[in-house]
Amino acid sequence: MRAEDEKGVGFRPLYRQVKDTFVKRMADGQWPPGHPLASESQLASELGVSQGTVRKALDELESENLVVRQQGRGTFVAQHDEKRILFQFFKLIKNDGIPRFPESQVLSAGVFKATAEEREGLDLGSSAMVARVRRVRFIADEPVIVETLSLPDAMFPGITEVPVPNSLYAYYAERYGITIASAREKITAIALQPRDATILDRDAGHPALMVQRLALALDGRAVEWRVSLCLTDTMHYASSLR
Amino acid sequence: MRAEDEKGVGFRPLYRQVKDTFVKRMADGQWPPGHPLASESQLASELGVSQGTVRKALDELESENLVVRQQGRGTFVAQHDEKRILFQFFKLIKNDGIPRFPESQVLSAGVFKATAEEREGLDLGSSAMVARVRRVRFIADEPVIVETLSLPDAMFPGITEVPVPNSLYAYYAERYGITIASAREKITAIALQPRDATILDRDAGHPALMVQRLALALDGRAVEWRVSLCLTDTMHYASSLR
DNA sequence: CAGTGGTCTAGACCACTTT
DNA sequence: AAGTGGTCTAGACCACTGA
Numbered sequence: 001m002r003a004e005d006e007k008g009v010g011f012r013p014l015y016r017q018v019k020d021t022f023v024k025r026m027a028d029g030q031w032p033p034g035h036p037l038a039s040e041s042q043l044a045s046e047l048g049v050s051q052g053t054v055r056k057a058l059d060e061l062e063s064e065n066l067v068v069r070q071q072g073r074g075t076f077v078a079q080h081d082e083k084r085i086l087f088q089f090f091k092l093i094k095n096d097g098i099p100r101f102p103e104s105q106v107l108s109a110g111v112f113k114a115t116a117e118e119r120e121g122l123d124l125g126s127s128a129m130v131a132r133v134r135r136v137r138f139i140a141d142e143p144v145i146v147e148t149l150s151l152p153d154a155m156f157p158g159i160t161e162v163p164v165p166n167s168l169y170a171y172y173a174e175r176y177g178i179t180i181a182s183a184r185e186k187i188t189a190i191a192l193q194p195r196d197a198t199i200l201d202r203d204a205g206h207p208a209l210m211v212q213r214l215a216l217a218l219d220g221r222a223v224e225w226r227v228s229l230c231l232t233d234t235m236h237y238a239s240s241l242r
Numbered sequence: 243m244r245a246e247d248e249k250g251v252g253f254r255p256l257y258r259q260v261k262d263t264f265v266k267r268m269a270d271g272q273w274p275p276g277h278p279l280a281s282e283s284q285l286a287s288e289l290g291v292s293q294g295t296v297r298k299a300l301d302e303l304e305s306e307n308l309v310v311r312q313q314g315r316g317t318f319v320a321q322h323d324e325k326r327i328l329f330q331f332f333k334l335i336k337n338d339g340i341p342r343f344p345e346s347q348v349l350s351a352g353v354f355k356a357t358a359e360e361r362e363g364l365d366l367g368s369s370a371m372v373a374r375v376r377r378v379r380f381i382a383d384e385p386v387i388v389e390t391l392s393l394p395d396a397m398f399p400g401i402t403e404v405p406v407p408n409s410l411y412a413y414y415a416e417r418y419g420i421t422i423a424s425a426r427e428k429i430t431a432i433a434l435q436p437r438d439a440t441i442l443d444r445d446a447g448h449p450a451l452m453v454q455r456l457a458l459a460l461d462g463r464a465v466e467w468r469v470s471l472c473l474t475d476t477m478h479y480a481s482s483l484r
Numbered sequence: 485c486a487g488t489g490g491t492c493t494a495g496a497c498c499a500c501t502t503t
Numbered sequence: 504a505a506g507t508g509g510t511c512t513a514g515a516c517c518a519c520t521g522a
């Protein structure tokens with residue numbers, strides 16, 4: 001792997017090629033979550049680049065939460081453990097500021113023809129099927145979120161046939177080899193419909209946050225479309241601007 | 243400046259010391275917004291470190307949006323121009339996805355005794371005074387945000403005595419030498435009070451996003467407390483999870 | 485063309501973990 | 504003590520800007 005390979009018009013630095021190689025290995029399942037990477041110098045000699053170039057590739061992967069480095073121990077492919085979920089993907093926190101992992105209770109699950117909204121979010125064809133899961137989530141035994149998840153059925157065959165666990169992203173990785181790498185959320189305020197209000201133990205019309213999340217896999221494919229209705233009487237969505 | 247100066251218990255890498263030096267220069271006004279930095283190698287020889295160490299310090303400052311680098315031109319202290327505001331600080335976008343900078347109309351302004359909420363957010367003493375500005379913001383000529391800003395009066399003397407401009411963060415820097423570096427937002431859903439509903443041309447009880455922002459200066463001081471009520475009928479708050 | 489930031493390399497040493 | 508990531512240095516060359 002030489003820098004010269006890619007010079008000229010579309011110049012792509014060597015360290016990015018190295019990074020792409022590593023991402024590919026993670027997406028392939030060669031490097032599953034938790035996998036310990038070889039040392040930086042070993043990877044460098046394997047790829048025929050300098051240790052500093054490998055290091056720069058790993059710097060970017062670390063900043064994207066795709067690998068975890070521990071001084072003295074090594075570098076590991078990131079896992080969707082509770083800590084990472086809370087840090088990276090769960091922005092709803094109690095007003096006391098302490099993050100808590102919610103419990104879940106599935107209300108319904110099945111495979112259906114995708115709605116227009118789902119097709120648009122997940123970039124699906126007009127006759128595509130989606131697995132749909134509706135569930136309530138509890139924090140400190142209070143129902144605070146009711147949400148609907150939509151997954152392309154082709155990517156997740158049979159997912160609604162057995163009970164889904166509370167921590168979905170680890171399950172996607174384990175059962176289907178799909179790693180959620182990032183997500184985009186759109187947040188609006190809505191008035192609760194009677195059906196959702198009942199579940200959340202509020203009156204119809206009560207204000208709630210609607211969080212619409214599109215989750216993307218390592219290769220950038222849209223993988224999960226999630227619409228969450230969240231009570232914010234004792235909680236808030238935390239966003240850091242820097 | 244040698245690494246050895248800080249070894250031992252509280253080890254602080256050299257590049258962080260360099261970074262702190264640069265931040266100090268920005269906070270001091272030695273390096274105001276837009277200021278062109280000397281070249282990396284000049285800074286390195288000035289501080290007696292290697293160019294790579296200066297580079298690593300600038301890498302962090304760039305990732306925090308405190309400097310802007312342009313290959314071939316140089317490195318500049320970041321300014322609060324429209325582009326940066328939209329990118330870093332304005333997360334409410336029209337559902338069509340195109341970011342637009344809102345217009346503002348001030349409703350009232352004055353200096354008052356700080357409320358408990360303001361004292362807590364801004365870390366003020368019990369008898370502190372705050373400058374308070376209430377304004378409506380328009381996107382595409384529609385009133386979509388009504389917000390109240392609270393500023394420690396001691397930091398911003400006289401700010402309510404002349405009309406405040408639409409782009410406040412540039413004004414804080416220009417008139418008071420205070421640079422807003424980052425912010426934290428807490429988002430909840432509320433039902434509009436009659437007073438706010440009228441301003442936003444909706445009925446009382448209409449759902450809205452309440453965004454509570456605490457903005458921090460370069461030195462980490464809490465500088466601005468802002469509570470914005472936002473209509474999300476044709477807009478949403480965008481959040482990127484990575 | 486000179487000057488800037490961006491990439492890549494090679495090597496030394498430090499901080500930390502594990503054996 | 505050995506092995507890992509983390510820091511720091513020095514030097515070469517590339518990509519880009521502006522005079």
